[in-house]
Each structure stands twice: as C-alpha cells, then as structure tokens.
Amino acid sequence: MLDEVLIALFLVTFLVFTIKLLGRLRLYGKRINLLSLVVHEFKEAAQGGVGYMHFSIAAGIVLSVLLALSHPLPGLRMALWVLSLPVMAGLIAAALYRVGVFMRSAAIHKRLGAERGFVEESKKMQLILLFIIVLTLSDIALAAFFPAASLAVGTVRNLLLAGFYVRPAANLIANHGVSLTEFRTPFMLEDVVEGRVKPEEVKFGYEKMSDVDKDVVLSCESCGEIGACDAGCPAVAAGRLLSPRVVVRTVALRSHDPQYELAVKLEQQAWACTTCGYCVYACPVKVRHLDVIYGVRRALVAQGRLDKKISDVLMSVSQYGNTLSVPNAGRHDWLYAMGVKHISENPGAEYLLWVGCMGSFDSRARQIVEKFVEVLKKAGVLDKIAVLGDEETCCGDPVRRIGEESRFQEIVLSNRELF
Structure with missing residues (x-):
C-alpha cells in the first residue's frame, strides 16, 4: 500500500512540473521539435564539461521517472539502474561543479558591488539547483536497493523542479536550435527612411526595463545560475567589471519593475564586455546574454554616454571609412x-x-x-x-x-x- 501511495505522489508531482512546463512553453509561441532537442543534448554531452553535466541532470530526471514506473518490475529496475551509472558520475561532477560556482560567484558579487538582495536571490537559486542535483543522484542511487526511499526523494525533487526549474527547461526546449550568430535587429532603418515606420516609433535600446523585448525577458528569466557563462568569460577572467550571469539575472529579478533604470545599472558591465559570445555558446539552457548587452549599449549611445576610445572609433568610421x-x-x-x-x-x-x-x-x-x-x-x-x-x-x-x-x-x- 505504501509503495502505491509513493508512486502516486511521485507521478502527480512530476505531472505538475510537466503541466507548468507546457504552460511556460506557450509563451514562446514556437513549434517544439523533440527529436532535434534530443540530438542537441547528446551533442552537448559529447563535448564534455558543463554540457555533459547538464545532460546528466536532464537524463537523471528521465531515468528517475522510468525507475519509478518500473517499480513493480525489479528486473527492469535493476537494468535501468546499471544503465544510469554514467549519469550518476555526471551528477557527482555537477554537484562538485556547483560548489565551485557558489564560491566563485561570491568573489564576483563582491567585485561588482552587488546589492544584498541580489546576492541572496543568487545564493538561493544556486543552492536549489545543487539540491536538485543531489536529490536526483540520491533518487537514482537508492532506486535499486531502497525503492520506497527513492520515490520519496524523487517526489521532493519534483516539487523543486516545479517551483524553480520550469523556466530554464522551457527556454532550452524552445531555443536549443537558435544559432550563436543570430542577432536581434531592433528596427529597420530602410523602413524609417521610406516612411513605413515613424521615427518616433523606433526603440533604440534598453534604457528602462519597459524597453526590454518580451523574448529577451523570457530568456533572462530562464537563467538558473549555472555559471558556465562566467566560467569562460574573458572579461571575468581579466578581473573586469562584468558578469554575464549577473547581467541576465538583473533583468530577471527586475522584470516586474518597468521604470527600473537598466542602462544606468548595467553601464559598466555593458562596456566591459568583449561581445565574444562565449556566454551564449556555453549556456546549457540557451540564455541570450548578448541581446541585453547590445540593448543597453544602444541606449547608452542614444544618451551619448560613451568614453573617448569608443567615441574615437565611431568618429574614425565617419571621417575615414x-x-x-x-x-x-x-x-x-x-x-x-x-x-x-x-x-x-x-x-x-x-x-x-x-x-x-x-x-x-x-x-x-x-x-x-x-x-x-x-x-x-x-x-x-x-x-x-x-x-x-x-x-x-x-x-x-x-x-x-x-x-x-x-x-x-x-x-x-x-x-x-x-x-
């Protein structure tokens, strides 16, 4: 009787996560190609590093569900458990990686002078992701020998997924096929010149939160504080005043404040960026950091907030070509x-x-x-x-x-x- 109750609780909580995920996906208005998603995830895993760790988390959750469904069939459950050994290795690596990110982010927050509220939200999200990884690992590890405990742990993990990991999962599913070189064009000058768009309707950049495009907000809200963007960012490595993770999390945490002065807040970080694109390339859930950087820069240019070196480049193009x-x-x-x-x-x-x-x-x-x-x-x-x-x-x-x-x-x- 207890086993049946635990299985029911596990499946109900996972169903809640699935329903919330489908609801979030509707906001993107895109057709979902699951086969393309699976191929993408295997390619990411083959590259090793963060790609393999993130694949292990996703694969661990899938295996967790399969292990729960195979509860009445001990032979099948044991076969699935053996197949999950490489995934468990990836989950262990992911947990250790999360500890490193937690320690590194503290130094980055101090360097940037991040506000206390921001730091607390960052720590909370990082710890939740760590708990999800540890619980998924425990769920799978216990499944072969203590199935009841495995179901209980998996139920708690499912609740955390439903509460905190719907947005990252939805963004990955919706945007896994987006090219690194894809660039947002805020307006078409030709349309303005030829009168199809009025000049006053042109939005140059992200001066305030109300200026940020809906899909960019969706992207930023999906940041799970994974930290892969910071780990390979050349500006972060050089000690410059930038954290791609902090940039997108700032948008996410202020998305309900339309008057928030985004360009002023992110001015130093926007100019510290080299626009190399590593953050977008490395993000396992496909956040588009550069859309924010470029949007803020356009607002700063419109306001004339440029240093001499940047002004000299623009002047050189105008005068010399x-x-x-x-x-x-x-x-x-x-x-x-x-x-x-x-x-x-x-x-x-x-x-x-x-x-x-x-x-x-x-x-x-x-x-x-x-x-x-x-x-x-x-x-x-x-x-x-x-x-x-x-x-x-x-x-x-x-x-x-x-x-x-x-x-x-x-x-x-x-x-x-x-x-």
Whole structure:
C-alpha cells in the first residue's frame, strides 16, 4: 500500500512540473521539435564539461521517472539502474561543479558591488539547483536497493523542479536550435527612411526595463545560475567589471519593475564586455546574454554616454571609412602589387574579395590576406577575384557591436548599393 501511495505522489508531482512546463512553453509561441532537442543534448554531452553535466541532470530526471514506473518490475529496475551509472558520475561532477560556482560567484558579487538582495536571490537559486542535483543522484542511487526511499526523494525533487526549474527547461526546449550568430535587429532603418515606420516609433535600446523585448525577458528569466557563462568569460577572467550571469539575472529579478533604470545599472558591465559570445555558446539552457548587452549599449549611445576610445572609433568610421583612423586612400595598393585587380580593371570577376579594415591596414592581418592571395595564385584563379580599393569602407560590424545601430544600417545600405 505504501509503495502505491509513493508512486502516486511521485507521478502527480512530476505531472505538475510537466503541466507548468507546457504552460511556460506557450509563451514562446514556437513549434517544439523533440527529436532535434534530443540530438542537441547528446551533442552537448559529447563535448564534455558543463554540457555533459547538464545532460546528466536532464537524463537523471528521465531515468528517475522510468525507475519509478518500473517499480513493480525489479528486473527492469535493476537494468535501468546499471544503465544510469554514467549519469550518476555526471551528477557527482555537477554537484562538485556547483560548489565551485557558489564560491566563485561570491568573489564576483563582491567585485561588482552587488546589492544584498541580489546576492541572496543568487545564493538561493544556486543552492536549489545543487539540491536538485543531489536529490536526483540520491533518487537514482537508492532506486535499486531502497525503492520506497527513492520515490520519496524523487517526489521532493519534483516539487523543486516545479517551483524553480520550469523556466530554464522551457527556454532550452524552445531555443536549443537558435544559432550563436543570430542577432536581434531592433528596427529597420530602410523602413524609417521610406516612411513605413515613424521615427518616433523606433526603440533604440534598453534604457528602462519597459524597453526590454518580451523574448529577451523570457530568456533572462530562464537563467538558473549555472555559471558556465562566467566560467569562460574573458572579461571575468581579466578581473573586469562584468558578469554575464549577473547581467541576465538583473533583468530577471527586475522584470516586474518597468521604470527600473537598466542602462544606468548595467553601464559598466555593458562596456566591459568583449561581445565574444562565449556566454551564449556555453549556456546549457540557451540564455541570450548578448541581446541585453547590445540593448543597453544602444541606449547608452542614444544618451551619448560613451568614453573617448569608443567615441574615437565611431568618429574614425565617419571621417575615414575605417576603424583605424588612417586615410582610406591607397587602401589596397599593396594588393595591386601582388596582382589583384580593382573591380574596374576586372569587371568580369567572379568573386569580390572583401578585405576589411584590419586586413587592409593592420600589418599582422595583412599577412593572412597575403597568404590567401598566394593560394589563389597557385590555384590559378586569381583572375576570378577583384577588390573595391578605395571604395571599400568599414563593414559596420564594430559600429553595431558598440551600439550605434543607425550608423551600422547606413553602412549596410551604402555597401549594398555599392555591391
């Protein structure tokens, strides 16, 4: 009788988690491809590290349910338990990793001067995730020899999942297929110029919480304080005033305060970011940290809150057409000496070689382009290539990363017309 009650409690609590998860997924408005999700998770696990640990948590929960369902069949339960041994190893590693994150985050919070309330919320979420991992490990470990205890532990774990891990799970399911290079375009300058959108309707950046897009809020709210973003962030490693985890958690914890001055609060962190994208790449639940960074930067640019170095880059692009503050004239003269022709001299060229500012002016980057041209020569296809010469200017990528979206799109339209 006790076993039946425990099984019922386990399944009911897991059903509550499932129902809440489905409700959260509806907010994303996306079609869910479960096969694609499973393939993605196995690929993440194959990379090892945090990917394998997070896979072990998800696989551990699935195995926990299967072990509960196999309770009346001891033979099947034991077979599942043996199969779960690699997962248990991953759960042990995940628990130890969580302890390391907890200790590291304390130092990061101190460096950033995080508010006490924020720190307490961070600690709470980290400890809950640690409890979920430990309970899942205990659930599986007990299943083969003490099934009743296993069901009781699993029930408690299910309640924690329903209370605290619905959002991370939903974000992973909805966004597992999103490309790292996918970039949010806040507005289309062409639509404004041609009158399809009124200038006053354009939202430049995330000055206040009310400006943050709904899908970005959903993404930030899914942060489970896993800490993989901080672990590999070059700015964090260098001791700069940045924590990608703190950035997204700030949005999550202030999402119900529309007047919260987000740009002011995150100003230092936004400029400390290198925009390398490691945080997005490393996040097991697919939080989009850079959407917040870029949104805050656009707001800061609109307010004129730029330091001299950043202002100099924007001025260089405007005055010289490149980011290095050097005259654009003679940009590709060195390439002409290698046999590469200007497009006017080779109008039938099959490919246009975009050299870029660094490739055109930086001595080290030039060496890469030179070697590439040598390869083209040896392949006998140099006549299929042409360059723009002085007509080539900045591609706009540095401008966009800074947050000057309007200027970036001007450059794009200009380059498109040139092409």
